[in-house]
Amino acid sequence: MKTTTFSLLLAALCISAQAQTTVTTLTPPAQRISDKAISADQRGYEALQARIKALNDRGRPLRDHHLAKAQCWLDTSFHEYTRNDRGPWPQAALTASEELVKAMEAGRSGLPTDTPLIADAERLRPDLWQRSGALRGHAGWSCAQARAACGEVELVHAGHEHRQLGWRHAKPYVQIAEDLIGEAEALAAQCTPPAPAAAVVPAPVAAAPVVAAAAVPAAPAPTVVTAPLLFAQVVFRFDGETLADVQPGALVSLQALLQRVRDEGLVVQSVRLDGHADRLNNTGRADYNQLLSEARVKAVQQYLVAQGIPAERIRSEAFGDRQPREACGAVLAGQRLRDCLLPNRRVGVVVEARKP
Structure with missing residues (x-):
């Protein structure tokens, strides 16, 4: 994911990270023409990154929904700033990050879990929003929350790009959101929920002294399969x-x-391949898209086997056009429609591995 290099770089900076009341404001786009202005903005990013690190240092886990979302807002802001984005996104995303950081520094409870559509972003991919929202009620939410938070941030990022520059610029961020939310769903499914607390049964009244029952141990915290x-x-x-x-x-x-x-010397335990096709079909054959998705799965499977993955560890399923990721409007036609439907022509790959 694109956040890694930036996060590691800034985490190494030794900057005091105390709760602040001031708002981090970037230099207006038209004035970002000097080293002095850019250095000032860089210091603003570094200071906010240090505050996020301080929250983690004080015990807030990295997989926490709000901490992860603050980091992802910051990363997308910095990403666009370094691409010389002169639009509203760098400041809007930076502000969204800082608002969450301030709330966490103040110890506020009941922070909102929804992700706002900042910088006039469009709401793309309702299916992904629905899937991410459904994870909040999942028993494995504690393991999925960080990926889901960043997936939603990338959906907003994509919606902004679509509004500003069109689908071609939005597609990479939609892809990132798809991957993150898919990972969140897989992590939720692999997460071991807390064991239910044992019921306490009142001791019967007896003439003899009653021996105190052993204390019921606390339920273990959720863990992720290794x-x-x-x-x-x-x-x-x-x-x-x-x-x-x-x-x-x-x-x-x-x-x-x-x-x-x-x-990493990982041992592949299993591979799951899911093949898909878009809805277009001018052949007159009802099974065409199903067969197309099966052929795509076979091609990826052959590639994996050629790369040394044992064939017996690969499971595959083809869904034809039954599970689209992008619906695309009825007004589109021709090449524009085919471009819009690109995310549906895919094979998803999920590999479960273990360390030796």
Whole structure:
């Protein structure tokens, strides 16, 4: 994820992180033309990063929903600032981060879990918002909350990009949101919920002294299964079904996954492949999209086997066009419609691995 380098860099800075009442304000875009102005903005980012680190140092876990969201607002702000974004996003996202930080520093309880649509962002992908919202009632929410928080931030980021520059600029952030919310769902499913507290049965009245019952131990905190879950996605061109038909750069996440397995010496326990197609079908064959999704799964499976993954550890399922990620409006047609439906032409990859 793009936040890693920035977070590690700023976490190393030794800056006092005390609760502040001032608002961090970036230099107006038109005035960001000198080293002095940019350095001042950099110090603002560093100071807010230090405050987030201080909250963690005082015991707020990194997987906490609000701490994770504050970090992700900050990261997206810095990402766009370094790309010389002269629009409202860098300041709006920075302010959203700081508001959460102030509330956590003040020890406020009952912080809102919703994610606001800042900087005039559109609300893209209602299905992803619904899936993320459903996780709040899941027994494994404690394990999923950080990924869900950042997934929603990226959805807002995508909605802003779509409003400002159109779908081509929004797509990368929609993809990040898809991956994060998918990871959150997997983590929730793998999370062991707290054991129910044992009922306390009153001791019967007796003439003899009653021996005090042993104290019921506290329920264990939720834990995550130790096997790492790794995620990737391969997206295909329209009507494509072989690796030669994969979108440019669409193997990067899968290649990165395999490289991590090699670098960390992980042992692959299982692989799940989910194949999908978009709704378009001009062939007259009712089963065309189903067969297309099956062929895409087969292509990715063959690639994984060629990379050394045992075939017997790979499970696959093809869904045809039954599980779209992007609906796309009825007013679109031709190439614009095919571009819009790109996220539906995919194979999702989930790898469960363990350390030796």
